[in-house]
Amino acid sequence: MGKIRFSGPLQDRISSLMALNRIALATYFRHALGRRIEPSWNAYFEIGVRFVRHQFTKAMNHPDFSRGRQIFDSVQTETSDHYDVTVEPQDDPKGRWYAPKQLLSDATLLYCHGGGYAFHGGVSRRFAAMLAHHCGARLFAPDYRLTPEHPHPAQADDALATWRHLAATTRPDKLVIIGDSAGGHMALMLLQRLRAEGLQQPALCIGLCPWTDIGARGPSLHENDRFDLVQGWMALRFGGWLDPKGRFGRAALSPIDQNFAGLAPIYLQTGGREVLRDMIIDFANVQSRHGAEVLLDLWDDMPHDFQAMDSETPSSREALARIRAAVLWHVARIGSFEPCVRTIQSSAWPFPIT
Secondary structure, eight states: EEEEEEOOOOOHHHHHHHHHHHHHHHHHHHTTTTTOOSTOOOOOHHHHHHHHHHHHHHTTTSSSSHHHHHHHHEEEEEEOOOOEEEEEEEEEEEEEEESSSSSSSEEEEEEESSSSSTOHHHHHHHHHHHHHHHHHHHEEEEEOOOOOTTTTHHHHHHHHHHHHHHHHHSSSEEEEEEEEEEEHHHHHHHHHHHHHTTTOOOEEEEEEOOOOOSOOOOOOOHTTTTSSSHHHHHHHHHHHSSSSSSSSHHHHHHHHGGGGGGGGOOEEEEETTTHHHHHHHHHHHHHHHTTEEEEEEEEEOOOTTTGGGGGGGGHHHHHEEEEEEHHHHHOOOOOOOOOOOTTTESSSSSSOOO
């Protein structure tokens, strides 16, 4: 069983804890009756998904979004996994370094956190520590500017500034850009920005449940609402906050509408139960046709950002092992990294989409 972390005003902590208890009781009752929303999920897994969805919904509908962020972060559920890393804040560019006690390679990870470009809470810092620990590599997580206060191109500019900072002391072929959700969007779009600026590409780009289209795409965007911690309407609102009034346009800000041929290799992971599933599969297919080097793994029963469940589920453990293998192979040629039973698209080894 996991842990609970509290932050912020006491009234938010109490309200969120009461919501968590209500969700837990209702979930245990349904499971006792054999009514699971996904057969492979235990009660703890389902409680986590339902609670995060509840917190996102409450936060995004709050009239004062800064207060909404506090509500979202007031109670955080975590797995019992321990990450043996040291954390060191940095001011310029602003962010945090995560250094694992056990280094497996000389790779450096540039981690772009998720949260729809609008949230940056404890869950993202936990995700960063998890990646540094499992990959055995130093990781820098920038505190980029957030929407809706700072729409595009603020985030893209912050990502480029962070890349320049890291590349000033680390060879690009030792750098891996990795991001989850909106951070996956940031990671992919940073590859395009590097090409536009005439800068070298990283050794690898990893997108974990990445947001590949800021508009509506695919039936899963709404059909998977009942399974996922992120909802289709949330993704669309995040898109509106990123590009108010469509100043730049959907095509300009959606990775799926770019051509990644000739850029860094791209490794993607997605869950079959997440709302972004269809756009991620579409992205992999489109980029494979362009000639980009892309590989996509899918876990049929998993929701958005399922990697955060770590040891609580075999799928998360397998996904984290695949991430580690990808980093070790592309940076240091340690071990191997090839398509597996989860792979549904690869530009080098074609697999049928199922």
